[in-house]
Amino acid sequence: MRTIWKGALTFGLVNVPVKVYSAVEDHDVPLHQVHDEDGGRIRYQRVCEVCGKTVAYADIDRAFVDEGQTVVLTKDDLAALPAQRSKEIDVVEFVPSDQVDLLTLDKPYYLEPDSSSPKAYVLLRKTLEQTDRTAIVRFTLREKTRLAALRVRGEVLVLQTLLWADEVREASFPALDESVTISRKELELSASLVESFSGDFDPSAFVDEYQQELRTLIDAKIVKGEAFEAAETFGDAEPGGGEVIDLMEALRASVERSRAARSDENASDAADQPAAPKGKGRKKAG
Template identity: 75%
Template sequence: MRAIWKGALTFGLVNVPVKVYAATEDHDVSLHQVHNKDGGRIRYQRICEIDGEVVPYQDIDKAYDDGDKTVVLTKEDLASLPAERSREIDVVEFVPSEQVDPLTFDRAYYLEPDSASPKAYVLLRRTLEQTDRTAIVRFSLRQKTRLAALRVRGDVLVLQTLLWADEVREAAFPSLDESVRISAKELELSASLVDSFASDFDPADFADEYQEELRILIREKLEKGDALDTSETFGEQEEAAGGEVIDLMEALRASVERSRAARGDAAPAKKSTDAASAGSKRSAGSKPASKAKPTAKKKTTKAS
């Protein structure tokens, strides 16, 4: 990996020199646009609207237009800003880890100690682990002030940039204000369904099915060209199940049984006479639920 930034973590008078690395990467198949009539590549050019010439990227500056006047901001102007010149990641506060909403997480970066002795780095890492705290930090990167959460992942400090408060939309849905009655039996069956899907999460157990299928499609198109019959490669496409289920209790019970059967559990979903009678009726005020989907299957195949 190549470091994208160098600086120092600072909290109080403690200074921890670090290198910053992007923690994630994109493995999606890269596609470009073509003209569907002749296959010609579609390209985008930066053209000046005054002289009509294509402008090289290095000759492009930024500008702000207030309606009456345009101010051009050169690369030198932007580089002169104090925040842009700073090479410090300032710890603002240490907060309980559960108070950092995952919805605000943005990009992740690894921090590597960048000094002869990693003692200060290890001390900060162990302190975060022991106190179960997350450090909220502020720094500048690529012409933006960033707010981030500094946390521990294994033996590495991870910097997770955060969205600003006004960048997270409010979930204002009138339908959530409606009163809904949920029976104890519905909760019991729903909990049983959750339990039947219970497992320890390992990201390596899953794969991007779309990207795998896309690679197969590209390979087949390279071999067979436009004569390719996709139904032979992928089979006939099944129509997605739609509509709404009127009997929520029966849908829950059937889902539990199907999930257990898929996992090889012979024990049927618990039934009782009161559940059977309740199954023919929806709870008063409750809404129809969507049809239960087939049990999700983990994939361990690697992208070809």
């Protein structure tokens, strides 16, 4: 696997240097468009619809288009935005694992400890397991701020990006508003059918038959000599990294800081309470 990001996972004053890897990969056979007469690759050019010229990538700006209006955003405009470029994965809170809606889970990443000692990494992993909690974190990847769930899978910490709340559509189907009566017998028969298909889930037992047949077809054409060489280039991994600080000291300082913050909040709440009314009928000094 190739590292796609390096940084540090932080909670309180604890710093856990990590390397990030994509946890999944597409198994589909990559297919390109070619000219049917000579097999030449068909490539797309960036052409301006106004002047008809082919435009270099360096000369392209971005724009927001809505209801016939176009707002151009230059590279300087975007650079002026408060985009985070931090190499830290900041823990926002630890929540019960069953509160993370599966619908919001997006792309998963593996985290590998990136230090001479994996102690802080293992400590966080064991803590999440023991407390049955999932860490909600914020981090920046490819110049975008992401929200993610940090959880445990076997011996590895897994970072899974989350969809933002406004990216999940509400399900509203009028048909489900109608009252439907299910008889006891229908429910029993349905449960019996489910039982007949019951078993333990084994992902390796399922294969993508279409992709297998496609690969078989490609191999057959190669054997017949119906292939020619083509080259591909790949980019380099992104640099970065971090260092581990004293673990016990960081834990103690984090706990103390958290307690102090709560104490300040309680003191502030008490100060905001209205004062008790003073007693009446005070005697004058004689």
